[in-house]
Amino acid sequence: MADFPEEIYYIWLAKALGAGSRFAAEVLRRHTDVREFYASLPGALKEFDACTESIKKRLLSTKLDSAAEIFKQCGKAGCRLITCRQSSYPERLLNIQDFPPVLYAKGNFEKLAELNARPAIAVVGTRKPSPYAESAARFISYDLARAGFAVLSGLAAGIDFAAHAECMRAKGLTAAFAGCGVDIDYPKPNNILRSEIEKRGIILSEFPPGTPPMKGNFPVRNRLLSGAAVGVLVVEGGLRSGSLITAAHAVLQDRDVFALPGDIFDSRSEGAFWLIQDGAAPVMSALDIVIHYLDAYPDRLTAENIRPNFFSPALRKNPPDVKIIKPEIRKNNSVMPKNKEVRPGSNKGGGAQVLSAAAKAPPDPGVLSANAQKILSLMGAEPAHADELQESSGLSPTELLAAMTELELEGFAENQPGRMYLRLT
Numbered sequence: 001m002a003d004f005p006e007e008i009y010y011i012w013l014a015k016a017l018g019a020g021s022r023f024a025a026e027v028l029r030r031h032t033d034v035r036e037f038y039a040s041l042p043g044a045l046k047e048f049d050a051c052t053e054s055i056k057k058r059l060l061s062t063k064l065d066s067a068a069e070i071f072k073q074c075g076k077a078g079c080r081l082i083t084c085r086q087s088s089y090p091e092r093l094l095n096i097q098d099f100p101p102v103l104y105a106k107g108n109f110e111k112l113a114e115l116n117a118r119p120a121i122a123v124v125g126t127r128k129p130s131p132y133a134e135s136a137a138r139f140i141s142y143d144l145a146r147a148g149f150a151v152l153s154g155l156a157a158g159i160d161f162a163a164h165a166e167c168m169r170a171k172g173l174t175a176a177f178a179g180c181g182v183d184i185d186y187p188k189p190n191n192i193l194r195s196e197i198e199k200r201g202i203i204l205s206e207f208p209p210g211t212p213p214m215k216g217n218f219p220v221r222n223r224l225l226s227g228a229a230v231g232v233l234v235v236e237g238g239l240r241s242g243s244l245i246t247a248a249h250a251v252l253q254d255r256d257v258f259a260l261p262g263d264i265f266d267s268r269s270e271g272a273f274w275l276i277q278d279g280a281a282p283v284m285s286a287l288d289i290v291i292h293y294l295d296a297y298p299d300r301l302t303a304e305n306i307r308p309n310f311f312s313p314a315l316r317k318n319p320p321d322v323k324i325i326k327p328e329i330r331k332n333n334s335v336m337p338k339n340k341e342v343r344p345g346s347n348k349g350g351g352a353q354v355l356s357a358a359a360k361a362p363p364d365p366g367v368l369s370a371n372a373q374k375i376l377s378l379m380g381a382e383p384a385h386a387d388e389l390q391e392s393s394g395l396s397p398t399e400l401l402a403a404m405t406e407l408e409l410e411g412f413a414e415n416q417p418g419r420m421y422l423r424l425t
Helices: 006-017 022-030 034-039 043-047 053-061 064-077 091-095 111-117 131-147 159-169 188-200 217-227 242-252 267-277 286-293 313-317 370-378 386-393 397-409
Strands: 080-083 102-107 120-124 150-153 174-177 202-205 231-234 256-259 413-416 420-423
Touching (some): 006 080, 022 034, 111 202, 120 217, 120 242, 150 159, 159 174, 159 188, 217 242, 217 397, 231 267, 231 286, 242 256, 242 397, 256 267, 256 286, 370 386, 370 397, 386 397, 386 420, 397 413
Parallel strands (some): 150 174, 174 202, 231 256
Antiparallel strands (some): 413 420
16 A cells, blocks of 8 residues: 555545535544544444445445545645645534535634634525625624624625625625635635635635536535634525524524624525524624623733724713513524424424415425425335435535435424434425
């Protein structure tokens, strides 16, 4: 066997099992030396109860030479490879169940250490925001950066652009998590912003250089946005938006969820309102987020010169004498809306839940992608394990996660503890 650098074994593990694999993370928790794990295959797999034939086949069939090629591409693309054992790897990601073995980074590499030293907020929302939401995203992101937070987002148009740009305008630290290779100029209209982030921040991805921005990559990527942050702010997005996928990941990862109240006549506000009704903390300014973390990060955060909100200064000095029950930041498994009736008062978090329009009629399987339809056909009345569904369907881990996310968003399935999925219709 050729003598490969240690990094190549991490690339091999990630390539063999795909983005979003919990099994890869479990291997890394049990084996500090990935090279030794590789050398002991297939015998080493006997210690893993969750190892299916599909996982075994992928590990044994993936060659180190293909990982070595990716390693070479990193040099050509001008990006850096970071393994989960290195100090520059985002520390908070190590606390999620499916952290990636490797990340690819491009930009100002000195900022990696700073990213670990600061609390971070992920700011997410629609690519086509209302003027109100875009202004609010800029207002809040600027002040979050001034307060000492790193601002994370997904490098897309709309809310992502506003969050990254205003953070840099405030001379703060911003990091982008891409749904493609870090060398791919996507989206094209953001190429100037991308260049600025590379100079003053960092772009990260678990996808190797050259990976195109495929649709299934983004739901998988979203778990890293929430996982690398202490909290997620949803600015604007519908009930079936990627923003709510990020919020769902945040809840599962025990991260805080914040939401911006929006226009009740605009469907783009529906997701944020749903989150607030389900227990997310409403946000009127960055101060609402800052004060939540001041005690935890006294040496990193400051509330000085942070604007409270746009309301009248006189009202702020003399607030009305009204008793208000402050909502708790929700941390449970119910962030994703389900297409089933919930009666008022049944919300354990104390917030009111309403019957959504989607619940009035059964969901239509015709709206699903081919992969989601395939998974749905394999699900019965009893909960099914993710590995069983992957093995029966023949999908890759990334394709399976994208399909399951789609089924959850459309109200066909529910994610349960232990990587179990329950069919709802």
